[in-house]
Amino acid sequence: MYWILVKAGVFRxxxxxxxxxxxxxxxxxxxxxxxxxxxxFNGAVGEINAERMxxxxxxxxxxxxxxxxxxxxxxxIDSVTDIAWIDMLSMDINSMMENIPIFxxxxxxxxxxxxxxxxxxxxxxxFSNRTGAxxxxxAADIKGWxxxxxxxxxxxxxxxxxxxxxxxxxxxxxxxxxxxxxxxIMVRHxxxxxxxxxxxxxxxxxxxxxxxxxxADQISNxxxxxxxxxxxxxxxxxxxxLSQKMLSDIGNIKLIITSIISAVFFTLLLVTANTMSQSVxxxxxxxxxxxxxxxxxxxxxxxxxxxxxFIILIGAAFGLGFTVMTVPLIDxxxxxxxxxxxxxxxxxxxxGILIGVLMASLAGILPAYQAYKLxxxxxxxxx
Amino acid sequence: MSEILVDVKNLSKEYKRGGETLVVLDxxxxxxPKQDYLALMGPSGSGKSTLLNLIGGLDTxxxxxxxxxxxxxxxxxxxxxxxxxxxxxxxxxxxYNLLPVLSAQKNIELPLLLTKLSSSQRKKHVExxxxxxxxxxxxxxxxxxxxxxxxxxVAIARALVSDPDILVxxxxxxxxxxxxxxxxxxxxxxxxxxxxxxxxxxxxxxxxAESAKRSLHLDKGKLIA
Numbered sequence: 001m002y003w004i005l006v007k008a009g010v011f012r013x014x015x016x017x018x019x020x021x022x023x024x025x026x027x028x029x030x031x032x033x034x035x036x037x038x039x040x041f042n043g044a045v046g047e048i049n050a051e052r053m054x055x056x057x058x059x060x061x062x063x064x065x066x067x068x069x070x071x072x073x074x075x076x077i078d079s080v081t082d083i084a085w086i087d088m089l090s091m092d093i094n095s096m097m098e099n100i101p102i103f104x105x106x107x108x109x110x111x112x113x114x115x116x117x118x119x120x121x122x123x124x125x126x127f128s129n130r131t132g133a134x135x136x137x138x139a140a141d142i143k144g145w146x147x148x149x150x151x152x153x154x155x156x157x158x159x160x161x162x163x164x165x166x167x168x169x170x171x172x173x174x175x176x177x178x179x180x181x182x183x184x185i186m187v188r189h190x191x192x193x194x195x196x197x198x199x200x201x202x203x204x205x206x207x208x209x210x211x212x213x214x215x216a217d218q219i220s221n222x223x224x225x226x227x228x229x230x231x232x233x234x235x236x237x238x239x240x241x242l243s244q245k246m247l248s249d250i251g252n253i254k255l256i257i258t259s260i261i262s263a264v265f266f267t268l269l270l271v272t273a274n275t276m277s278q279s280v281x282x283x284x285x286x287x288x289x290x291x292x293x294x295x296x297x298x299x300x301x302x303x304x305x306x307x308x309x310f311i312i313l314i315g316a317a318f319g320l321g322f323t324v325m326t327v328p329l330i331d332x333x334x335x336x337x338x339x340x341x342x343x344x345x346x347x348x349x350x351x352g353i354l355i356g357v358l359m360a361s362l363a364g365i366l367p368a369y370q371a372y373k374l375x376x377x378x379x380x381x382x383x
Numbered sequence: 384m385s386e387i388l389v390d391v392k393n394l395s396k397e398y399k400r401g402g403e404t405l406v407v408l409d410x411x412x413x414x415x416p417k418q419d420y421l422a423l424m425g426p427s428g429s430g431k432s433t434l435l436n437l438i439g440g441l442d443t444x445x446x447x448x449x450x451x452x453x454x455x456x457x458x459x460x461x462x463x464x465x466x467x468x469x470x471x472x473x474x475x476x477x478x479y480n481l482l483p484v485l486s487a488q489k490n491i492e493l494p495l496l497l498t499k500l501s502s503s504q505r506k507k508h509v510e511x512x513x514x515x516x517x518x519x520x521x522x523x524x525x526x527x528x529x530x531x532x533x534x535x536x537v538a539i540a541r542a543l544v545s546d547p548d549i550l551v552x553x554x555x556x557x558x559x560x561x562x563x564x565x566x567x568x569x570x571x572x573x574x575x576x577x578x579x580x581x582x583x584x585x586x587x588x589x590x591x592a593e594s595a596k597r598s599l600h601l602d603k604g605k606l607i608a
Contacts, residue, residue: 001496004489011484289480292441293494293541294469296462377442380476380553381432 005303006310008286009279017311020275024315025322027268028352032323033330034257035351036344051213052112053080054242055206055223058233063090065202066232073226074208079219082209084112087189087202089166090156099153100139102166102185103204104192112207115176116186122147122172130191133168136182137175145170153185158197166195265359272363276308280367287371288379301372308364309357316356320349385416388548388581389438394447396433396604407433409604410447417548420575420582422592425601431585432553434601438583439472439551440464452548469497473542477554479534481526487513487537488522494545512540515578516570532563539570543580550574552584556591568594 010017055074057064065087074080086109089102110116110123118126118134126132135145145151149170158164168187176182193200210219220236227234235242280287287300327344391413398405408430415421423431436442437449440456441464449457456467473494481490491512495505513519516536526534535555542550552571556564572594574580584595592598600607 004485004493004496008482008484285478285480286482289474289476289482290493291465292439292468292474294465294467294497296465377436380436380441 001299002303002306005290005300006307009283009303009307010310012283013279016275016279020272021311021315021318023268023271024312024356025319027264028316028319028356029322029326030264030319031261031352031355032320032344032348033326034261035348036323036327036342037257038254038348051209051216052239053208053210053216053220053236054239055208055234055236056204056242058224058227058235063088065199065204066206066234068201068203070227070232070234071206074206074223077219077222079210079212079215080208081211082108082112083206084109084208085189085203085206087192087199088204089153089192089196090199099155100135100143100183100185102133102153102155102168102187104189105186106189109186109207112209116174116181117176118172118174122174125171126186127188129169129171130188131168132171132188134172134174134186135170136184136186137173138182139184140170140173142183147172151185157192157199159195160197162197166192265355269359269363272308272312272359273366275311276304276364276367277370279307280304280371284374284379287374288376291374291376292380297372300374301368304368304371305361305364308367309360312356312360312363313353316352320344320352324349385418387414388417388419388452389413389415389583390448390450391434391438392448392450394434394437394449395445396430396437396442397445407604408437408444411604411606413599413606415581415583417581418575418579420572420594420596421584422595422598423583423585423601424587424589424592424598429601430604431601435551435553435583435585438549439474440468469494470545471547471549473545473547473550475535475538475542475550475552475555477557479526479531479538479558481534481537481541483526486523486525487518487529487540490526490537491541491544493541498545508544508546509540512544515543515574516540530563531559532566535559535563535567536570539567539574543574543578547580549581549583552582552586554586555584556586556588561590564588564591 055066055070057066068085071083071085074083084106086106087104089104091099091101107127110118122134126134133151135143135151140146143151147170150167151170152165152167154165156164157166159166166187168185174182174186189203210216216238223236224234290300291297323344327342331342391411394408394411394413395406396408398407411430411434413434423434425431433442437444437457438451440451440459444457447457448455451471454467456464459467481487482493485493488509491509492505495508498505500508509522510519513522516539518533518536518540521529521533521537526537529537535558539555550571555571556567559567568591571582571584575582575596582595584591586592
């Protein structure tokens with residue numbers, strides 16, 4: 001019974017129903033795409049390690065610096081083991097996008113950050129050459145670099161000779177997970193420290209392990225409190241905490257995404273509710289006839305709600321379906337940069353469907369109530 | 384004397400309009416025997432349609448009673464009236480009021496969807512109704528593919544399909560040309576004479592009233608003839 005009533009409503013104005021459904025498809029597609037990037041903002045990134053500790057500048061985590069002497073303090077803490085450090089040569093965001101960022105690493109970096117992989121031969125060649133470089137696979141693929149190449153990278157870090165273009169010999173290719181971390185050039189800190197004119201004695205971050213990972217919070221607090229009032233205050237935590245803190249320094253991306261999606265759905269709600277209201281108004285005499293045939297008010301109410309659900313859930317199914325098909329294509333088209341981190345799983349699909357049902361009910365409830373309250377005699381008198 | 388199907392006693396219907404009380408039906412009494420074919424005539428605003436709506440269970444009276452087949456429909460609530468309408472009365476309106484998306488067959492089937500009949504049983508009932516109105520070959524046509532007369536026949540089939548005792552017709556020929564109107568009136572007559580349906584028809588058309596067994600005139604809410 002209800003299907004015939006829903007059909008009679010939905011297909012009465014086909015173009016309008018089609019356009020409304022299309023707007024629902026676009027909204028849910030947008031929802032799907034934005035939510036598929038959730039893992040990037042949740043710290044659930046590849047092999048990021050909750051036990052590996054990182055000390056960074058408290059302010060300006062991306063481009064700030066801390067003195068290398070902080071390492072001495074770390075060495076004085078009993079629980080701290082395996083210290084390494086890394087320093088990014090100065091670049092702004094635009095240069096980073098255009099070129100490839102250069103990371104000057106300490107000699108034991110690969111031991112501490114074991115998710116970065118290079119062959120033993122490549123590492124040996126790298127550590128035997130002061131101007132050697134290991135380039136990330138993604139960077140090598142994009143730039144067409146290969147072992148043996150001499151590469152020149154412009155930076156804002158001036159060298160002792162007054163120039164700021166750094167040259168390195170590619171000694172190998174490193175890989176990692178996520179592949180986004182392959183967009184870099186690793187060079188030797190020892191050489192950079194000696195060759196640069198500015199920022200000597202500073203690093204971007206210090207990485208270390210603890211003999212007992214359960215002490216992470218306690219040790220972090222001790223370290224940060226120690227430097228609290230210094231000019232180089234620190235923020236220490238595990239990799240996940242740090243990645244989230246860095247993202248929040250750029251902006252509250254999750255909040256921005258949630259706001260966009262909320263705005264889209266709110267607009268969609270208004271559009272659908274208006275469409276349903278208009279549709280019910282136009283069908284006043286149809287509804288009156290149905291009631292005169294013996295259809296009960298509640299049956300009419302339910303049929304209007306089902307109609308609203310039909311339009312939104314069909315749109316949601318297509319929108320979410322397109323997302324499920326598109327996300328792997330985006331992942332593939334990124335050349336591995338997203339490293340499989342953009343995902344749209346069954347839970348997000350189910351959440352989308354639930355949102356659809358909620359929206360359909362909200363959009364349909366007022367028009368359904370109008371139809372419920374419609375008096376046959378009044379409607380027939382109006383023609 | 385034939386058994387009384389519709390028994391209206393002391394029926395009044397009043398509306399409140401901006402502090403004033405508008406009396407549409409005034410203490411009206413009417414008996415309609417089974418298998419009667421009654422035409423209700425009268426000027427606009429005389430209360431014809433209101434009386435029709437009250438007898439059809441679409442509205443409730445301010446005072447008085449309406450009994451159909453011994454059942455007091457004026458005492459029923461909205462839900463009970465819906466159930467009663469579904470099986471006891473068929474409506475035929477001036478503008479056919481078919482659902483445009485549905486075929487003739489599906490439009491006729493609408494009242495049967497409220498019953499417990501199986502799909503094949505419903506189909507049989509629809510085929511019978513279509514054959515009575517002479518539209519068996521138009522079953523799959525949508526309303527916009529049918530002429531006005533054919534649409535009204537579909538509406539009559541829809542009113543007939545649940546085999547109600549009484550057919551309530553509000554200006555059934557008001558939107559049709561003379562020839563088509565005559566066809567529809569002949570069909571109604573045949574439903575009354577051959578199928579035993581009691582018909583109550585509101586009309587402004589004297590020719591239509593002539594096709595009924597008897598006519599009554601309403602004026603200012605009272606029966607005058």
